[in-house]
Amino acid sequence: MKFSSQTLRTFTTLHTWVGLVAGFGLFVAFYAGALTLFHHDLPLWQTPGAATALPAGLDDAQYLLEDVLATHPEARRHVGMTFPGTEHPQPLAYWQADDGSWRYAWPGQIAGSPAPPQTGLAELVNELHYSLGLPVAGIYVMGIVSLLYGMALLSGLVIHLPRLFGDLFALRPGGNLKQLWQDAHNVIGVLSLPFHLMFAVTGALLCLVFVQMALLNPLIYDGKALQAVPTAMDTAPVRDASGIPAPPGSLRVLHARALEVARAQGVANFEPAYLKLANGGDANATIEITGEASGTLGPLGAVALDVASGDLLASQLPGQRDANHATLSAVYALHFGEFGNGVVVWLYFLLGLGGAFLFYSGNLLWIESRRKRRQPQQPRAGVNMARATVGVCIGLCVAISIAFVTALVLERLAPSAVDHGIRWACFGSWAACALWAALRRPAQAARELLWAAAISTALVPVLHGALNGDWLWRAAARGQWPLFWIDAIALAMAFGFARLAVASQRRARNGDPNSVWAN
Secondary structure (H helix, E strand, O other): OOOOHHHHHHHHHHHHHHHHHHHHHHHHHHHHHHHHOOOOOHHHHHOOOHHHOOOOOHHHHHHHHHHHHHHOHHHHOEEEEEOOOOOOOOOOEEEEOOOOOEEEEEOOEEEEEOOOOOOHHHHHHHHHHHHOOOOOOHHHHHHHHHHHHHHHHHHHHHHHHHHHHHHOOOOOOOOOHHHHHHHHHHHHHHHOHHHHHHHHHHHHHHHOHHHHHHHHHHHHOOOOHHHHHHHHHOOOOOOOOOOOEOOOOOHHHHHHHHHHHHHHOOOOOOEEEEEEEEOOOEOOOEEEEEEEOOOOOOOEEEEEEEOOOOOEEEEEOOOOOOHHHHHHHHHHHHHHOOOOOHHHHHHHHHHHHHHHHHHHHHHHHHHHHOOOOOOOOOOHHHHHHHHHHHHHHHHHHHHHHHHHHHHHHHHHHOHHHHHHHHHHHHHHHHHHHHHHHHHOOHHHHHHHHHHHHHHHHHHHHHHHHHHHOOOHHHHHHOOOHHHHHHHHHHHHHHHHHHHHHHHHHHHHHHOOOOOOOOO
16 A cells, blocks of 8 residues: 655654654553553552451441441442452442542441542552543543544554555664664554554543533433433432331342342353442332453443342343443453453553553654754754653653552551652652753753662562562462562563663763763
């Protein structure tokens, strides 16, 4: 397939500028997204002794639910709770207070905490992934970035399509460093293109779902989109409270009933994970039990029951869902790798890091393409882009590692301050790295921040072992593989940052002196 030179120039310009505009946000989303794959393991890693604590049972969950309903009348409207299991050893109840804020309770703490226990680190990484850490509007910004991301992918495909197979595996190491970076950028982009297109589409859908509903409201929902949301998103039908008091129901019985319904519909491996109770303590109470069934794309499914009688009200199980629930479940599973086995998780992890490299290398190539090869003074635009790339991208790597280290230290010194402390540590160190990069020459800042990333990331497994006793070899010997892999990945990444720092120093010393990357 051939395109005219004018067409290729147009798409090259589009690819370049869309990539630059969205590239910083995409680096943050992909680097944090790779770590988000360990979202369920981070609370166990963060909390001393959590991995060895015995999980609670359904009776403990029952006591917690009854205490919450008795202590917090506002929770009777709607309350959610996790079932105790491997991902959540202790049940956690959550509901909205009268002022609209969320409250959390767990065994031994039913007063209604404004934050769940030991989840701050996982939530911080997830927040960076889906909203770039920006309050309120961040998720919509990320949705727009996802749309730009799709444009960059399609324009990049048009650029490389004429010579796709010739350059696909062409990695040409040697004296031409720019050519090597260009080859690596092209190979990673082309080989992972199907996954990146999927990430772009699902990311835009997840971030802009309510914007889409608002736009379609007058056309499809006749101005009643808010009334349609519960039916579209939930499984249990909406019922008004009867005003007749009733027991809250037996979780053991309802749990068994949900398993029975799932088996009757051909889902034998359904495992309940959490519940949503509406009109708790009322004769019209309903419960929606959501869980996972392996072996399907979109493993999440739900069973809605009448609390008093246990009768089936509705179900949205794999293979038995309506189009909306099937689509939402598939989109979520595809985006976060919530399907298949552990191989999928590792594949997504590598794709996340590869995507971060893709956007980082794209900025480097833009800088290199504007380099003045016959004069030491480089264009201001190239210098500023180099400083921004180093400060934002490498600075993020430093900031997340410092947040991990801060979480370990504060869990020992001031557990109640962990959530606020890690946020200050993360965003404060990120801002400091950006300022450092703005004040230093790009080559110096890159080398220094890469060493900072290597040291702070190496401290993650070292402090985890020193403070909690969970050294890598002990975690492996006890079969605590989530703890082992988080620390092992940190060590591997610390080694990678150190190698990049050495390479940066070598480039600054021995490379072309007419460059922003020279000393």
